[in-house]
Amino acid sequence: MVISADIGLFDFSVENSIINAKKSIFKYIRSMLSKKTKYGIKALAFIAKKGDRKPVQTSEISKSENISQKFLESILLELRKSGFLGSKKGKGGGYYLIKEPEDIRMTSVIRVLEGPIAMVPCVSLNYYEKCDDCPSEEACSVHSLMIQVRDSTLKVLGDNTLADISAKK
Amino acid sequence: MVISADIGLFDFSVENSIINAKKSIFKYIRSMLSKKTKYGIKALAFIAKKGDRKPVQTSEISKSENISQKFLESILLELRKSGFLGSKKGKGGGYYLIKEPEDIRMTSVIRVLEGPIAMVPCVSLNYYEKCDDCPSEEACSVHSLMIQVRDSTLKVLGDNTLADISAKK
DNA sequence: TTTATAACCTACTAATCCGATAGGTTAATA
DNA sequence: TATTAACCTATCGGATTAGTAGGTTATAAA
Structure with a gap:
């Protein structure tokens, strides 16, 4: 046997x-990171890299980063509505940062574009949801494991700002 | 303005x-962790908790952990095929561990049930895939960030064994 | 030897989400 | 006034998830 x-x-x-x-x-x-979030981060990094506060057009980012322009439009719009970007219409318009890159943590960007950072809703700080199947979170073997994963991920994403990731070349 | x-x-x-x-x-x-993986880990922990090597029936785990029996069947089957469990048919049959809980790392369980641990295929160790849009991974602002996340997650999941998570009560 | 049991196998499904496309409207500049 | 670029609404194919259904095979007990 x-x-x-x-x-x-x-x-x-x-x-x-x-x-x-x-x-x-x-x-x-x-993939645990959607293209939407990935494109959003790339776009923010692109804008941050330019340094000056002149508006950057969607079309420019789209071409340079190989992102569907229409899709990118919706992402930048969302980033504007959630307070990361400002915008200007018409010729010479575009999107610009309204905060310093040093003050934009990756945690907040990902939370807006992706949603929860935790792997499971029952350990999410910002999107908490009880599991239907678990009678007790303390007794759950997955729960404490996922808390550890969440915390280590949170540490990395909280330590990295837009300035950090756009400095890389 | x-x-x-x-x-x-x-x-x-x-x-x-x-x-x-x-x-x-x-x-x-x-959720980044599918129910399949979650149920699989819970089932393994359930079996490990029993301590003895007597086969545990799917129906018992299913009832105790509130998991659809048919769904759980397919998960345990997969865990057997990938070398975590042994099985015995007929009356008194069921599934049993074929390794010590201390020797089963969460990384290997998750890799089998879920797939990659990395948030993005381009930084995955076991399921690597190049991004269509990135001309250079070094120049990508997301890449190094995701490597950091991967490594910290890998650390946590590699340090935790089945013995660790089933010890919790 | 028959019967009950529990693993094993194959196929299908509803719901949902992702990534994108299409086509138009509004506001600002030249 | 014309052009530009953000803004808005609707829709879509493809893929995955979390099951369900219904059967077959192997083993143990009767």
């Missing part, structure tokens, strides 16, 4: 790695 | 917080 279990383990491990290989080649890899 | 920008900021910040409030009440909160 032990032997057959071992053989089973071996066979299936091989089989599984093939499945995973196929997965990575042919299938969509689930 | 500065004044109108400020007013705009204020108005929209308020509006946005209302939108977010509605979001958390009425809408689905995106």
